[in-house]
Amino acid sequence: MxxxxxxxxxxxxxxxxxxxxxxxxxxxxxxxxxxxxxxxxxxxxxxxxxxxxxxxxxxxxxxxxxxxxxxxxxxxxxxxxxxxxxxxxxxxxxxxxxxxxxxxxxxxxxxxxxxxxxxxxxxxxxxxxxxxxxxxxxxxxxxxxxxxxxxxxSPLLTQLKYFPYVQLSVIAIFLLMAYSSFSSSRRSEQDQVWVGLAKETAHQLGTPISSLMAWIELIKDKFNADNDQLVLEMENDVRRLEIVADRFSKIGSKPQLEPYSVYDVVKDFVEYFRIRVSNKISFEVKGNKELMAGLNIPLFDWVIENLLKNAVNAIEGTGSITVEISGNKTNKQVFIDVIDTGKGIPRSKFATVFQPGYTTRKRGWGLGLSLTKRMVENYHNGQIFVRDSELGKGTIFRIILKSLTHDS
Ligand SMILES: Nc1ncnc2c1ncn2[C@@H]1O[C@H](COP(=O)(O)OP(=O)(O)O)[C@@H](O)[C@H]1O
Ligand SMILES: [Mg+2]
CATH class of the missing domain: 3.30.450 (Beta-Lactamase)
Incomplete structure (x- = not known):
């Protein structure tokens, strides 16, 4: 269980x-x-x-x-x-x-x-x-x-009639207060643990990664291998490791948000991602290219990566994944919809999927969406939810961010 x-x-x-x-x-x-x-x-x-x-x-x-x-x-x-x-x-x-x-x-x-x-x-x-x-x-x-x-x-009897209601409401209020204070302290404890773990991981990865970088430079020099395919691939992987470490270190501190075109950032990431998964799945990014939002690239990429990975997992065989970017002028919002043609999520689980530990995959940890939610809500001041899903047809996850385009 x-x-x-x-x-x-x-x-x-x-x-x-x-x-x-x-x-x-x-x-x-x-x-x-x-x-x-x-x-x-x-x-x-x-x-x-x-x-x-x-x-x-x-x-x-x-x-x-x-x-x-x-x-x-x-x-x-x-x-x-x-x-x-x-x-x-x-x-x-x-x-x-x-x-x-x-x-x-x-x-x-x-x-x-x-x-x-x-x-x-x-x-x-x-x-x-x-x-x-x-x-x-x-x-x-x-x-x-x-x-x-x-x-x-008699007054005594009247009092007795109302007594259980008064008693139960007092107990209910007490339990509610106890519950909310316990759960908020537990949540802040959890935060401390996972933020601490992320920071520590980033810190420990830092040293070997920078020395790997130095070794690669040395190898290039020593064997005159600037354009060697093997060395280039190795360099790519070390870069990738660096990005991972960077993400972990960003978790620990309040990251800087900078204005980016949401479309461009998503498009870049999808380009990087698509070549790494089965070619039975087609990818498309569409929508408004102008919309700007405050983003922290390492963390936002991580968000998109989690959603795309889940979409890939939900698709058995062939299917398509579409990311659509749209906006709402009046509310100054940017919508990012990740739409897949996968197995779908039952309506009763729309909120549960974001809970840590909830997974339907054999080898899943059920942490992806709970991390994603934190990164969207805590670091980007946005929202994320299941906008719609139908079993056997597909799912739409929606992220809402504050639009910078409509600011002026
Ligand atoms: N796009 C999707 N389509 C169908 N189910 C999904 C989708 N995304 C997430 N889920 C469901 O939510 C669960 C939790 O996802 P996640 O938190 O990423 O953990 P994990 O991927 O390790 O299972 C998944 O196991 C799956 O049941
Ligand atoms: Mg996942």
């Missing part, structure tokens, strides 16, 4: 684990809430029944009544008669409801208890909304009618 797949697997198992935690905590709170809701309903019922009891007796010290009132005081309730008129309330704002003591059933025409009608209605609406089924209490024999006890969730 390569690192990209491993990361993907980790991501999915973490997501699954998080889903389990969230569901578990929501279900458990739901369970608690249901139990407490039942308990509160019982309390409201016990309270109303003890009120009924109290009304029938004259004994104000009735212990059952006192206990019921004490125990149930956290559950706001309203008792109404069969006509919907309030008989008494509990747990509501005492300034707006004046009726703590049970009253004997009223005769017709008697004024109802004193209370703030709007407040009462609003509270009743909340209760009906929360618990549409009131508790029905039949009145003692001989008295007609019944009571309906409406009740509301």
């Amino acid at each position: 390569n690192p990209a797949q491993q990361k993907q697997r980790w991501k999915y198992s973490l997501i699954a684990f998080a889903v389990v935690i969230v569901c578990g905590s929501l279900f458990y709170t739901k369970y608690l809430v249901r139990n407490i809701t039942n308990a509160e309903r019982t309390r409201a019922q016990v309270w109303a029944m003890s009120m009924k009891q109290q009304m029938a007796s004259d004994d104000n010290d009735n212990i059952a009544y006192a206990m019921a009132v004490r125990d149930s005081s956290i559950v706001p309730s309203i008792v109404v008669d069969e006509k919907g008129e309030m008989i008494f309330t509990k747990g509501l704002d005492p300034n707006k409801t004046l009726n703590p003591i049970p009253q004997p059933p009223k005769k017709k025409g008697d004024p109802v208890a004193v209370y703030d009608l709007n407040y009462f209605k609003a509270q009743l609406a909340i209760m009906k909304d929360q618990h549409p089924e009131p508790i029905k209490i039949l009145l003692p024999l001989g008295t007609k009618g019944y009571w309906l006890v409406y009740y509301q969730d």
Whole structure:
């Protein structure tokens, strides 16, 4: 399993684990809430029944009544008669409801208890909304009618209902912060490692390359071989080595960008590249020759080289690779499209291909595109992405750079 797949697997198992935690905590709170809701309903019922009891007796010290009132005081309730008129309330704002003591059933025409009608209605609406089924209490024999006890969730229950959401959001924010700080520090660590490695490589290659150059000069002198084919080829290869070392050293420092015609630079590189790959693949560079952009040649060549190599790898047998240069005047942009007729990239992998370690090749390292992305974004202030791809048909990679042509 390569690192990209491993990361993907980790991501999915973490997501699954998080889903389990969230569901578990929501279900458990739901369970608690249901139990407490039942308990509160019982309390409201016990309270109303003890009120009924109290009304029938004259004994104000009735212990059952006192206990019921004490125990149930956290559950706001309203008792109404069969006509919907309030008989008494509990747990509501005492300034707006004046009726703590049970009253004997009223005769017709008697004024109802004193209370703030709007407040009462609003509270009743909340209760009906929360618990549409009131508790029905039949009145003692001989008295007609019944009571309906409406009740509301206690503040405790309300808090418990919202608790998991508050808790989970706090945890989510915490994890997000932790994740972003960890991943940014990991990224800067990675940067340090690969920049350091590049610098060190360039440094170590430097000495043997310059002495190779000197040896070649000596050989030319000694054997009078200025135009010898072998020596010339050797010189070419050492030059090539020099370019590689130069690229590595450029990675380590902020490279200078200089204005070039994008077309010319790409054309030069493609000319150099095409003779080194199978002649079953045809190359073409086309588009606007005037467009200028700030480039660092060793690094930009490397970018184009990576894209061309991938295109070559994607083509099995014959095919063509086209590099098209175009621009957008209004946005002052240069577009470089690398178009191949290769095997294509599935849509779901358009972003993944740029991750280090992602490869579909047997001998691939999956580093080409991640380096390319860095060179485009960090050293050329540009963008690179898969513009389009179709399986079996081909792929278009697009680089966007800032145009210097449209500057003036
Ligand atoms: N032009 C292309 N056409 C199809 N697939 C591509 C193309 N360019 C890149 N890819 C896919 O992206 C993967 C990663 O590319 P890269 O980072 O260069 O690593 P490597 O070339 O070592 O595999 C490749 O293995 C391939 O699956
Ligand atoms: Mg590659």
